[in-house]
Amino acid sequence: MMELAVRKLPVLSFTRIDIKPHKQRRRVSFVSSALPETVASVAIAATVVGAAATILVRRNKAAEAAEVPMKDCESCGGSGICPECKGEGFVLKRLSDESAERARLASKNAATRYTAGLPKKWSYCSKCSSARSCSSCGGRGKIVLL
Structure with a gap:
């Protein structure tokens, strides 16, 4: 035991x-x-x-008590990114549908036929000045109600 x-x-x-x-x-x-x-x-x-x-x-x-009433930004939908360039900072220069179709028909081979209608030039976003955030709300996604 x-x-x-x-x-x-x-x-x-x-x-x-x-x-x-x-x-x-x-x-x-x-x-x-x-x-x-x-x-x-x-x-x-x-x-x-x-x-x-x-x-x-x-x-x-x-x-x-000190909190200020706010609402969602109407331009960006509350996301805070620029609606023009979708937050990329640049905008592609689009060709019109007629000029894109003419370029595809005038191309000599299949590779250029595919890429002929795509935009070749770009420019900085004029709405946000390449800041990538919404200029209306400053990138916060909300606007102060007064």
Whole structure:
């Protein structure tokens, strides 16, 4: 059979003897905490965390009260990118359908027939000046209502 060894840890205790007439002596013992500094540090930490939580809640309430009403930008649809160049910063110069068809018919081989109608020239976007973001909302996607 296997024996289980249990080690007893010392507990600080104070004994007080009560002496009362016509009664027996009785021993009353009080057990104190083994680590009183731990209790104090937990209490201080709880106070600090509670104060920090209170400050954060007050800040959030103040920020919500000061929040300005906004709506989605109509030009970019709330995306924040330039609707003209679709955020690329440049615009391809498109050929008209008639000139693209003429170029395809005049081409000598299949490779140029395919690429003849595609745009060959490009220019920087005039709406956003190649910034790639919407000029109406500044790239935020929202406009402030006043």
